[in-house]
Amino acid sequence: MHDEIARLARHVAPRRTTRVASxxxxxxxxxxxxxxxxxxxxxxxxxxxxxxxxxxxxxxxxxxxxxxxxxxxxxxxxxxxxxxxxxxxxxxxxxxxxxxxxxxxxxxxxxxxxxxxxxxxxxxxxxxxxxxxxxxxxxxxxxxxxxxxxxxxAERSTRDPLTRLPGRSATWYALRHRCDLVRGGATRVVLVLLDVRDMARLNAGHGQDAGDEVLAELAARIGAALPAGCAAGRVEGDGFAVLATLPAMDDIQAAASADALRQHVLAHVAAPSAGFDPRVWPALHAASAWSVAGAADADELVDQAERRLRRERRGAALV
The missing domain is CATH 3.10.580.10 (CBS-domain)
Incomplete structure (x- = not known):
């Protein structure tokens, strides 16, 4: 599945500059x-x-x-x-x-x-x-x-200091950039939203420092799981986003590819990292949205993904 997602993803994110440490x-x-x-x-x-x-x-x-x-x-x-x-x-x-x-x-x-x-x-x-x-x-x-x-x-102003991922503004800017690049064409933009289940309970039961460690580790795991051409960002206190661009395909293929990316990321963060107490390691809610061919709109993608994420949370609460 990873190879298939990597084949579909097209890299459109700007090239990063090397950070100078000293x-x-x-x-x-x-x-x-x-x-x-x-x-x-x-x-x-x-x-x-x-x-x-x-x-x-x-x-x-x-x-x-x-x-x-x-x-x-x-x-x-x-x-x-x-x-x-x-x-x-x-x-x-x-x-x-x-x-x-x-x-x-x-x-x-x-x-x-x-x-x-x-x-x-x-x-x-x-x-x-x-x-x-x-x-x-x-x-x-x-x-x-x-x-x-x-x-x-500039790096500090656009990146979240805890997770080192792009922050909310930078992530939504990158999403708009992807949408602008594919607008009028047949390629698709995919947005996957993820948030940590019961983050408030984790902080209350194990402390804010433990919660921060979990978020930082999740960010690293999400980033490491991304196929070529995808990007991740931290868009809420306990929420992340993954961006991808897919080549031309029909609606059924786009839906399947977006869900494959969602499941791919979830699979890579399901097991606790080494050194983490399994009782601390959380599960994630996740939902995906994909653009209509020729009409990618960032605001619409965010709205669709958030609505699906809310439904996914409600469904999990009933289980």
Whole structure:
């Protein structure tokens, strides 16, 4: 059944960007030169377009490290009166180095690096950041650091912090996006809604922390169970949604495929995860809805799935 669902699902979700955990993820190896290297030779190094900065080691005190950036060298060689190159060409690199660079460890969070970078004086604020490690030096551009911070903020604003799944707004946006892509065509969009049975009783009997652990584990299990092209999100406190796009098929096939996806997800979360007390592990209510060929509407799909989910809850209550 999994292979059949995977064959039917079409991937339309936007590609995720890689999350940056620390500045080490941004750092690139940087050339280290001695402080006595003539500036004329340093200028030759910067003719390589990929070189944005170099680290400078003090030949008289090897523990002391500085930096020369491309912008800093250009400014020095230009000079106030245009004679910088003639004056500096034979002088040592140490004369144009910044001996108070921002140096961080590879495990430093990008948010901390960004805060420290922005605290520098205006003329040094956007200089590269040196990243130290026992084996080599690296450098990260402040522009990359700031982009990573913005990406992290965007990630936090769209993802549920407990389950790491997209939140309600992001999930419904993704559903509308899928519907827009198939509107006017023969392909179908499927929405499966799931919620935890007796979540309030679970919290009351075992504590809020236990409930959070269950929700986080369920989210991981749901995400791992999804066929290629499907996506999941947390849309309520105890509710999840699964999105899928199916190729052209008739109404009977669409209904069968939507229900197959619903059963597929339920089957993958039915048994308790290792380490969870079976008395804590909940069952899920689930219902599916699928779009009419050529007329996918996100609001209508949500309404249909919610009505079916309410009927499924009532039916379970009578058992």
């Amino acid at each position: 500045v080490a993820d941004l750092a690139q190896p940087v050339l280290v030169v001695g402080s006595t290297l003539p500036v004329g030779q340093l200028e030759v190094i910067f003719r390589r377009p990929e070189v944005g900065s170099v680290a400078v080691q003090d030949d008289a005190a090897p523990a002391r490290t500085g930096i020369v950036t491309r912008a800093g060298l250009t400014a020095a060689l230009t000079g106030r009166l245009g004679y910088g190159r003639a004056v500096l060409e034979r002088r040592p690199t140490g004369a144009v180095a910044d001996w108070s660079p921002l140096v961080v460890g590879p495990g430093t969070a990008v948010a901390d690096v960004a805060t420290r970078a922005m605290a520098r004086t205006a003329d040094r604020r956007y200089d590269d950041v040196l990243v130290s490690s026992p084996s080599a030096w690296g450098a990260a551009s402040t522009a990359d650091v700031m982009r990573a911070v913005v990406a992290e903020l």
